[in-house]
Every structure is written in C-alpha cells, then in structure tokens.
Amino acid sequence: MFKRLFDWLRQPLGLIAVGIVLLTVFSLAAYGIFLTQQSSAQPIQFPHRTHVGFGIQCLYCHPGAARGPSAGIPSQAKCWGCHQQIAKTQTSALLAPLKQAVESGTPIQWVPVAMVPDFVQFNHRAHVAAGQNCEDCHGDMTLVTIAENPQVFNMGWCLDCHRKAAGEDEAKLLKLADCGTCHY
Amino acid sequence: MSENFSRRDFLKLAGLGAATTAVLTGCGPASRFVRREPYMQMPEYTYNGLSTYYATTCRECAAGCGLVVRTMQGRAIKTEGNTNHPLNLGKTCARGQATLQGLYNPDRVTDPIQKARGTALGRESGNLLDWDAAIQVAADALGKHKPEEIAFLLGLAPDHLDDLVRELAEATGINPPLRFGALSMFEARATLSRAAENLFGKSGIPYFDIGGAQVVFSFGANFLETWLSPVSYTRGFAQMREALSKRRGTFVQFEPRLSSTGAKADEWIPIRPGTEALVALTIGRLAFELIGGALPRAFSDVDPMQAAAKSGVKLETLQRLAALFAGSPHSLAIPGGPALGLKNGLSVAEAVLALNAIPNNFGKPGGVFFSAPAPGQMESSRAASTREMRDFITKLADGDIKVLFIHGVNPVFELPAEMGFKDALQNVEQVISFATFPDETALEADFILPDHHGLESWGYQQVGTGTAQSVLSGAQPVVSPFYNTRATVDVLLAAAKLAGGAFAQALPYVDEVAFVQHRIAPLMRESGGPFSAPEIGAFSAYFQQHGGWWKKGTDLLPPNPADVLNRDLDQTESEFVGEGEFFLVPFVSPTLAEAGANKPWLQELPDPTTTVMWNTWVEMNPATAHDLHIENEDVVVITSEAGEVEAPVYLYPAIRPDTIAIPFGQGHSSYGRYAAGRGANPADLFGLHFNQAGDLAFAGMKVTVRKTDRKQALSRMESLMGVYGEGLGQEK
Amino acid sequence: MNSKIPEIKLSEEQTGKWGMVIDQDICTGCQACVAACAMENNLSFVGEVDAGYGRSMHWIRIERFWEGEYPEVKMTPGQPMMCQQCGSAPCEPVCPAFATVHSQAEQLNLQVYNRCVGTRYCANNCPYQVRSFNWRDYVRPEPLPNQLNPDVTVRRMGVMEKCTFCIQRIHKAEDKAKSEGRELTDGEFTTACAQACPANAITFGRIDQPESLVSQLIRKHGHGVKHLEELGTLPSVTYFKGG
Secondary structure (H helix, E strand, O other): OHHHHHHHHHOHHHHHHHHHHHHHHHHHHHHHHHHHOOOOOOOOOOOHHHHHHOOOOHHHHOOHHHHOOOOOOOOHHHHHHHHOOOOHHHHOOOOHHHHHHHHHOOOOOEOOOOOOOOOOOOOHHHHHHOOOOHHHHHOOOOOOOOOOOOOOOOHHHHHHHHHHHHOOOHHHHHHHOOHHHHOO | OOOOOOHHHHHHHHHHHHHHHHHHHHOOOHHHHOOEOOOOOOOOOOOOOOOEEEEEEOOOOOOOOEEEEEEEOOEEEEEEEOOOOOOOOOOOOHHHHOHHHHHOOOOOOOOOEEEOOOOOOOOOOEEEOOHHHHHHHHHHHHHOOOHHHEEEEEOOOOHHHHHHHHHHHHHHOOOOOEEOOHHHHHHOHHHHHHHHHHHHOOOOOEEEOHHHOOEEEEEEOOOOOOOOOHHHHHHHHHHHHHOOOOOOOEEEEEOOEOOOOHHHOOEEEOOOOOOHHHHHHHHHHHHHHHHOOOOOHHHHOOOHHHHHHHHOOOHHHHHHHHHHHHOOOOEEEEEOHHHOOOOOHHHHHHHHHHHOOOOOOOOOOOOEEEOOOOOOOOHHHOOOOHHHHHHHHHHHHOOOOOEEEEEOOOHHHHOOHHHOHHHHHOOOOEEEEOOOOOOHHHHOOOEEOOOOOHHHOOEEEEOOOOOOOOEEEEEOOOOOOOOOOOOHHHHHHHHHHHHOHHHHHHOOOOOHHHHHHHHHHHHHHOOOOOOOOOOHHHHHHHHHHHOEEEOOOOOOEOOOOOOOOOOOOOOOOOOOEOOOOEEEEEEEOOOOOOOOOOOHHHHOOOOOOOOEOOOOOEEEOHHHHHHOOOOOOEEEEEEOOOOEEEEEEEEOOOEOOOEEEEEEOOOEOOOOOOOEOEOOOHHHHOOOOEOOOOOEOOOOEEEEEEEEEEEOOOOEOOOOOOOOOOOOOOOO | OOOOOOOOOOOOOOOOOEEEEEEOOOOOOOOHHHHHHHHHOOOOOOOHHHHHOOOOOOOEEEEOOEEOOOOOOEEOOOEEEEOOOOOOOOOOOOOOOOOEEEEOOOOEEEEOOOOOOOOOHHHHHOOOOOOEEOOOOOOOOOOHHHHOOOOOOOOOOOOEEOOOOOHHHHHHHHHHHHHOOOOOOOOOOOOHHHHHOOOOOEEEEEOOOOOOHHHHHHHHHOOOEOOOHHHOOOOOEEEEOOO
C-alpha cells in the first residue's frame, strides 16, 4: 500500500501536491511564529507624540532611567496630576480608560513594548550615564503614538554599540564584551 | 529528486517536521504576554527598579534578631540582618533567611473563616467571613462570657500582643495570657530560671559570655543551633575561637549524642545519660583539689571513682578536664538542651552553674550574668513551663474556660499527645485562633481570624537574652498585607470596643500603631539610646527606622555568688521512665526548629550532622544497629510508655551505643503542603513526666526499638554530591 | 575596529580578582549561608525525591566528614563548598556551547544560561562537584514567585547553574560607586552567604588588592589551603582549617 502511495507521489502531480502541502505547513508555521511575536493592543492608545510635543521630558514620566535599572511606567497619580486639570479628559473617548481606572482604583494593564529576555540584566542608569539618549534605542517618540521599537533588541545590536563605545580601550572592551556584564 | 524515497530522506523530512514543531511551540517568549501594572500612587521614597529597605524584627523564634528586608515594587525580596542591631549585628540564621517563604507561602490562611473543628481548611468545610462579622465574633466571645471564662494562649513572639492582652487582663479580670512554645519547652527555660533562683537568690535566664571565655564546658547546651539566641551565641563562639590575639579557646561538650553544637567542640565526652550532674560535681571536686584549699560543701560528697564508673567517663579524662577547667581564669560551664530535660534537670542546671564558681566568673568577662532586661520586660510574661501548661489543660478539660484565644503557638503539635490538649478543647465552647497558617491547632478552632505574617506586622520584641545591651527590637510592616488578614491587636481593640463595658475602657488605643507608640513612649525620657526625639511621632519613626531601641553599654547584671558552693547539690543520677533498653535523646532540628517545616527551603537544607533533608530519622550507633541486624534506612518502631513513632534509621557514628536520638520538627498532619504528612513527631513519645522545675522531662525516657521489614529512603546530601550521585533507589 | 577578545593568560602567579576566605574553625555548619544563597539567587527547591537523587540545587553546601570510630569519633570542621571560581577552570574548556566562559573583566567563571544546552560536561569535569543541573522546571506555587530576586535570572529546565559569587551584587555595587564617581571600597558589599554567616566564617573581597580584608586575613592566618590546588585549577577560595 505504501509502495503505491510513494509511486503516486513520485509523478509530477504528486510532487506538486507535496509541494503545496509543505508550503501550507511552512506558511502556517511562519504565521504561528508571527502570532507569538505579536503583542496585544494597549489598553490606552497612548500618544507619545502629543506628550513629547508639549515639551514633556522623557525623564518626567520615566525617571527611573536616570537612577536605576528600569525606567518604569508612571504611576496613575502622575497621569492624573495633569489630566484632572484638562477638560478633555472628561469627554475624550481615548482617555476614558484612564478616567475609569483612576476613579475605580484599578491599575491600567500596560503592554510592555521595549523589553529584553529574562536572562538579560539591563541597566538604564549605566547607559544614560554613558551619554546615550533615549531615542538611540527607543526611536524618535515625536513620530509615534504608541511606542514602537525601531529595532529588535538582540545581542548583536547590543554588542555593536558596546564595541563602538569601547573603541581602542582594551580594558573597557573586556568589560563591555564580557558575558557576565549582562547575563547572570 | 531521487528515484527512491530513501530512509535517509525520510529522516530528513521527519527532522524538518520536528524542527517546525519545536519552532511553533517553543518560540514564543512567555514575557511577550506580560502586563505591567503601574503604582496607583507611588510612595515618595520609591523608585521604579530600585529597592527599598525596611528594618524590622524576625519572628521565626522569640530571640528578636533585627532584620533589614529588601523590598522591591512592594514585594519582599530578601531578608538581611540589621547591622546596627546589638543582638545579631547584621547576621541571621537559616530560619531568618527563609522567613520569606512563610510570607509568600501558598498555604497561608487567606481570610477569616468559621469552620467545623478538626477539618482541613477549604471552602467546603468552612464559611468565609468578612472582617466585620469576624470582629463581632471576637466581641461576643469577650462580652458574653464571665471574665474568668476567657483565656488567651500566646506564643513567645510577638511581645507587644502579650503586653496588650496582659493590659486587658488586668483591667477586666480575664485570665492573664499564658505563653508557650516548643522551643521554650526544649530549652527548659523554667529550669534555667529556677536554678538561678536557687543558686543566686534571683530568678532569670542567665547569659553566658562565651565570646570572652577561654574554656567552655557545655552540658548538652545546643547554643549553636536553636538554644535561646543562637545567632548571638554563634557570634560568641566565633569570638572565643577566632581570637587571633589571644589563645584559641577550648570547647568541651558533654552529651550522649553528638549534636551539631558538639561537633564544633574540641572534645566530645559521651557521658551516660542521667549522670550529667554527677560529672559536673566530680569535675568541680577534682578542680578544687588541684587548686587546693578547703573543699566546699557542694563538691564534698562526690566520689570521683564511682562517678567515673557510673558516667562511663574515665577517671583520667575527668582529671584532665578538671585541670583544664581549673587552669583558666576564664572558664565557663553551660547547662542546656536535653541535659535539662532529664527528670533531675534542675540538679543538672544547678551543678553545672555551680562549676562557674571555680574560676568565680560570675559577673566577669567570659562568665555568667543575668541577661540584660529589655525595656518594659516583665517577669510575668515569661514562658510557661510544661507543668503549668498541664495545669492549664486540666482547667480546659474541666470546662472552666469557655472561650480560648490562641495566637502564635501550636500546642496540638508541640505538646506531648499524652497531655491531651486536643481532647481538652472539646470542653471549651469556643476556640478562636489567630493563626497565619492552618496548623494543627488552628484546625481545631471554631474561628480562624488570621493575623498578618510577621513581615506585615507592627510591634516589638523584648530581647530576653543573648546580648549585653538592653534591647527593644522594633517591628514594622515591610510589605502591605498580601491576603485579607488583619493584625490581631487591631482585631482585639475593635472587639473590645464592641464588647463594651470594662473591655471598651480597658484599651483606649486607636489602633496597633497607637498602642506600640504608647508602650515605647517612656523610652523617650531614657538617656543612652541611639536616637532622641521630642515627640512620639518622630520618636516612633526613628524607632521603626533603626529597627528598635537599645541602650549603649552593658546592662548585664552580675549574679550574687556568695552562696553558690555553700550548699548541698544533688548528685544522684536521673531516673528514667520506661522499660526499654535505649535512652532516647530528642533534639530540636537545627534547621527546622519548631515551626520551620512549612518552608520548602528549610526542608531542603541538609541537617548539619546527618545531612538528611525533608524527613525524620532515628540516629543509632552503627555497632548497636549491627547487633540488632538493622541497616541504614530500615524503618523502626520506637515505643515508649506513652506512644509509638516510626522512622527510618540513620547510622550515626557519634552516639552512645545505648542511646538513640530523634529530631523534633517534622511529623505535621497539616501546616501546609510542605509540612503535612512528612516524617514523625517525637512528641508522641513523651510521657507526662517533669523535672523538678516543672519542665518536661523529654529526655528522661527509655524506649524500645523494633525493626520492621520496611525500608524508607532518606534524602541526604552526603555521598550523593554532584549530578551523578548514586541513586536513592525507589521513588516513594 | 577592535573586536579581538584577548586570549586567556595562564600562569601560576595569576591571581583572580574576587576571592573568599573561609575559616573552618568557626564554621558551625548552621546552613544560614545555604538558605541565604537560595533566597538571593532564586534557587529552586526540588523536593524530597529529587534531592535524594542528588539533584538539589544548592550552590553552596557544607561538607563534613567523620574521622575515627566511637567513642573517638570526630566530625571534621564544616567546609562550605561552592564554586571556587578557578583561574584555570576545568569546566570551561569542555563546554561545547561556550556557555561556561571565563569573565575577563571580573575574573569569574560564568554560566551563561541562554547559551547552555545542558550537555552537563562542565559538571562532570568539575573536581569540586559544585554545579547543579535543572533536571526539571521545578514548580514554585503561587505566590512564592513574589520573592524572586529580579536581579537574577530564573533558570529553566535543562540549564546548568552554579555559584556566581553574587555577581549581581558586584555589578550593583560597581554601578553605585560609578554613579557616585568613586572607586568601589573594600567591604562595601558582600555575597549573600558571607552576609548571613552568624559566625563570620566567610569573608569576601578583592584578593588582588593587598590591603583588602581578605588579603589581610590570608597573610594573618598564613596557613590557608586551596582545595585541589594540585590540579592547577587556581581556585579563588582559601580555607583555614584552624584548630
């Protein structure tokens, strides 16, 4: 029985069929992978562009970047500090989730955008102190509403920059290219 | 494409398929699907991604070590010692480290619950209450009974709760709270205190300045494990040993079974159980003979030859040890552990304490003191002896007590089953437990009104012993309560208010914090503290920030040595109860202590001497085992006059052939998933026998050992090191 | 651009950067260091059966041996055994995935979890037997994960792990010193085990700086032992037997 099947598969039509099946499997696989990499929608369509446009500094809402490992998401009290004085907050459909969250006292479930895997220990402070600007990694926030990553944060990209930063300084390179600098 | 679809091609295709599957299933990083919740209102001293540290007090035992807990985003991450705290100077024991596994334990009591007695905790067996209803229950319990029908049974920590209940008792006439804990039973605190009273005319827990001593003789004291204040005594031991500037101190341990404290001794003297007092007095006599002068009354009656024969210690050894003890002006003798749990435990304590009169080290560096009294510490709030517990149980059984409140203690597990605590509860109308954990006692209650975990609580602990300074250790919440629990002090305050009458007037405090502030307020006028403040708000803030209040300089009290040797001391050997051929030495597990079994990492710590994890074992000398045809991991039944216990044998090279030993700490029937149904509880073996001071004679038994035909593998660290360790055999 | 990583230099004189001294005479075997390490480094507990098979995840263990027979039996002083952070580590050359690499910056043996494929060659070649392997995804029931230290990776099944000398604390202290524009001072931070030890038997610090506390202790005691030094592993941990 298997012999008949193989014989059929060997003829041109069979090969096409096999090709179609394989193609389908691989497209489904690719789509599946694509799906796993998709983040779900943000609870609030937060317009970074608008806020930066008002001249608000990144560090006003994300002060952790200058002090410690994580930049942090501002507390709802901080959002509300400005927004309760803005008339539009009461009416805008976009801002309804914020109003609702503050009034009901439930935290907003933000979807993280810029993130590194669990096995990477990233420290914002060192990068800010080394003179990196926020947009060097996170892109130009005047151009986007919801934050997007301009590049994938993979190790090659990190190391490229680390090597550049070290320049000809061997000791610095040892430190910046050391596995133990990020992985522990 | 080849003519034949070869096996190789098939494998290739199969491999590709497998790869696709792997990619599809294994690729999505779980962190893609996380959500980040911001603070609603970020505390002003908090930064995202940076830790905040809070000073508080460890509640794993009653010693009162200061902790600094690292928290991050409202979670407790790590406990560290408070480096400024005079008791532990930044150090902790294993239990202090693992306290977080109690805080975030999956089996805590999450809500106030009304339940049927004796049933496990669960939605089916119980009826969740809201706190208003729960407080009404407590209020009714207080208000609808006569004061003398109400009793409180409290643990050894925290002290502020004890102070509150004591205040309530004084104002309303309810029974004063009784405090108890398995550690106080095994430490035989009442015995130590009584021995001090007999010798020095004043009761109190003695403090031993091990750090300043050059020769330390310990009769059973397990001061490097769980005894009184293990962290500070370990520091003392290290100072005695380390002393690079002076001669390295010598340490001799007298005990029938080598404990993990004894393992650090330069010499281990495996004396026959029951002869501790005799050996101590003999050493005293021999030492005095070396020094010369008139033999004092205390030592005059002993016959060294006979003592050597009875104790199994050679006369030459006794002479050598006496010379060693007499040879230093800084010799120290410490009574403790199972030696005090003999039927003549008080005699042992007196005889050993009397040895300290030879160098006359009382009140001198390297000697014996009375512990520095903590601010506000009252004699009445000491731990009850086991005999007092028995009297209390009799009261319960007689129906004299209608309402019993229980906090911080688990007598159903800790007390000998023979004492009948569980049965006595049947005659108590209402049992209200404040347990954080569904332990055996909490399950026998009608209501559980869960207290916060120690790391979520306000309060203080009076440091009873272990440091030269007078210390009140402060506690504050390091995280907000994780579950729907409420501070017991707050519950009592609210209930007393609802109950009305004398109760409402007895406790004029708004809440727990106000009560703590009220109690620490007198310290504001004291000088010599680490900080000062003109008003209570600031003072209280400093108190929490520093982790407590302590006086500079020593507050140790010298005992009065005048009459120590001018008396007859009892040298008779201890009697033993039971017909068996083995002396039984029960000891508190050094890693679990009395309440550590619910923390998985404490379970996985190897015992320091046997390296056994996660279970109970019976220690037996290999030669004895050989004679009885018992092998390692054979399950044996130990029978005493009171009961039976089953556990596998561990062939322990450092135990007398006529003695077996068993650790206390396991054998829970509930108390969370990591404790329940694991190991055996030696308390089932203890008969109702007390020493002269009323402490349980837990080491005063003779037992029989019967081999069963079963084997039970013991998980242990030794000889199983590394990833290719020898297998254990069958899964259980 | 300089992309060449300098070769590892091996010499008998080479000293590491970080080191420990352990005074066995005062180690009481109390297991406080073991618990502290477990809490700091997110170690999984494995349960009774796996622990019995020798699969427990202790990064530090306290070894003890028996000498003699009753009644002249003696337990040897507690010997805390953790990764010795060898200068010339046997685990390193055998890793086919370069997951076990030598940190040139910190002079430590690293275990890079994301590179590790679980061959366990390193554990087999480690003469100290201090590496532990994640045989399973060990379960931490909720809410136990709340205590996880965010500075340390939570390891998964199939990954080797071992003592890191609390490298997260090294980095944190270095970062703090740098942010304050100063050099790291001796004793400013320590490892979790040394921090907890009630007897102060463990001391951690720079062994390449002669005035550091560890260097002073090594000179003062004068008879420190490095375990299995004869294998040429250049361990960074010095033991004082004392007594």
